Amino acid sequence: MKNDFKEAANIRYLTSKDIKFYETKGGLLGAALDGEDVGRCDVLRLFPLHKPDSFLSVRRQAQSHRDRATELGIIESLDSFTEEEKALILHELEKRYFVPEIIKVKNAKEEFGHTYWEVETNAGERSFTTFDMSASLVRIDANSVLLIDVDGSRYLIPDLKKADDKAMKMLDIWL
């Protein structure tokens, strides 16, 4: 009786036997479920911070305004899929969950409760503004944090030990 609720939830876990992924003509992710083409799909992470490449929700896109996106199933592990499929899925994930890593803080200045950052990221240079540091910092683990700016964009500081003085000066008391 112990795991009855798992059955009740009736979640479909997908492997390469159930679903095949392909690249659409527009360069996006398409899929065929049980041999039937479902067209364009989205892949979403269930645990984006700690399990980025497993527990992925595969969703068929809404076909019209009145339609809602439906979940086709969950992929627990990408292991069973071909290299091409994996590359496609990972590219799709990277695009959706794009978070630049801060390499260097060129300038950080606090004024009127807002902090103005000028940073170099692995995706290029960027300036952004954070407001209310206590609400803008998400700690991922002992060494890495996410900064969330006023527009809701996220920036990753992958290793606090390697972070430069300017960044630490702003973050120190909040950590």
Add this chain to the structure above:
Amino acid sequence: METYNLGEYSAILRCDMSRDSSYGEVWLLAYEDRLVKIDADTGAMVEYGYEGIDEIRNEDFINTGQFVIKKEGEYTPFAFYSNSVGRTASRFTMVVNKLKDKTELTEDDFKTFGDDNVCPTCGKPYRDPRRKICPKCMNRRAILVRLMGYLPKYKLSLVFMGICMVATALIGVMRPYVSGKTFYDEVLTEGGKYFGMVVPIVLCLMALEVSRLVVNIIKERIAAKVSANIVFDIKSQIFSAMQRLSMSFFNSQHTGSLMNRVNNDAEEICFTILWRIPELIINSLTLIGTAYVMIMMNPVLSVIVFIPVPFTVYMMKVVFPKFRKVKNASWQKRSKLNSVINDALSGIRVVKAFGKETSEIDRFDKASNELYEANVKEGIRGARTFPVMGYITSLGGLFVWAVGGAQVMNGTGGMTFGTLMTFVGYMGMVLGPIDSIVNSIDWLTETLNCAHRLFEIIDRKSDVVPSPNPVRMEDIEGNISLKNVTFSYEPNKPVLKNINLDIKKGEMIGLVGHSGAGKSTITNIITRLYDIEEGSLTIDGVNIKDIHPDDLHKRIGMVLQETHLFSGTIMENIAFARPDATYEEVVSAAKLANAHDFIMKLPDGYETELGKRNTNLSGGERQRINIARAILLDPRILILDEATASVDTETELQIQQAIETLTKGRTTIAIAHRLSTLKNADRLVVIERGEIAEMGTHKELEELGGIYAGMLGKQKEALKIRGMDDEE
């Protein structure tokens, strides 16, 4: 770099990403027949003709988004942007699609492209679009001047305060002089002007002390009185500004947090005006006075007195912030520990039910340990910082003793023992004022920030502007007409689309639909909590914007799901909209609302003070007081928004009765999820995604077999499960 002739485009958008995962600069230009993409970094240009394109849309991700073209059923991404462009991106998409479909563009389509997100002074976009401040252009002096605008009312008190401040500074400078130079050189030294007059000089010093005390007491008394008045002025100005504002102001999340801070801000400002600024003035005057006297006496020694100044400034600016950081860290650990305790105690039932006491104890231990470590760190840092600072200050003192002492011995520079003692006295008076002047930058910034937040509210214009020539309508009959009404709370997200609805006087309309369909929005625009953007809304043929607001509100009554009662008596609450109502009128209204009987059970009857002990009314009782309030207003138009949603079936029946009395002969618009509540409606209007989907009587709609029939079926089924039958 290529040069393009861009010609006449309709809209332009700067995207801040060159590919899906790197920043860059790409421009999109929307023309009447095509879309053009130019990559500013490479100069590459791509054109997309509208022909054959089904749709252009933008899809938002977490940090970014993409523009996608749908052509022959295939989606192709063609441009990317980050969240900072996101808002404008959806607006741009709308314009492009309108161009593609050859729909006429209106001025509204360009709303968010334009000026409202750009600082009018420097032309740069606001760093935080929700808070329209450009830190670079913020005019600090203007804010300060405006703050000072609160002062002239209290001119006389302030002049007195000023006199007191100058007197305090003067006495402060005089004291060391008298106790030093005069005492040693003139009283204790043979041949001095007051040789041997020890007692008079001590009395003189005492008099100085006493007068300083008296002057201070007077100053503080004046300041206390004026500060209370100024806080009152600021708060009442803000409160009236907030009451004047339209609903949209209160709904925006950002202003919610603004309002919470109003109280603190007003007090902070006042504290600055009346305590910190005077303190700063006194300190500056003292410093100038002291420096002047010292230089007059002995310029060389004066320079030595100021030697430790750079060190203290360095300490204040560099060492202290570090210490503050440590302090702040331990403060944060403390609040974390508090939240752990709070969590565990307020959730004690859950903790115990799941047998998780041990893990809660562990959590506490961990937080407690962190606090302990932070405290130790703070202690160590403190033990290091403060003695060092004290040492540097006393070191400066030693210099004065050494150089001054040598001068006294050699008799150089006209140096006397008294002068030296005066210098020692001044020594301690120089560093304090300098500290406070250096610190003033911090609080000044904070105060300006507070002031800006307050002025933001005071200056905010209401979206619902009263007409300059309002039409007086003593008698509203209650004919309501909506023609092609479109409305949105946020740009580009219409909540109502093209609504056409004629309601005759005395008619009862039931609005039906799923949550978020736009039902409450219709009542919001009829009561003019919001103004519509497109289409027309008339009452008895007069545009609602032209009707005098007093007449409109006198003739529209509302009973809402949230039953707000104000503090005060039941009588006052019923008479809220008509304070001039007689006792008889109030009682009749309560009687009709089925409220009279429960009111009579209360010991103080109609004079029961709400919110006091033992006067907790139930949801149904509160609702009936609300209904009595609406009955007393005797409105021509009545709005019932889920009036019975939060009460049990028994109470609902009573309220239903009360409502039936209320709706007779009035134009009524009722919203209810429980469809049985609307059985008396003359017509039902089904709203679906902001549009009117079905309209007709209960019977007609049931036979139509559409959305309404579906909802009816589902509710019947749900009631059957609960063992109830809706058909009476």
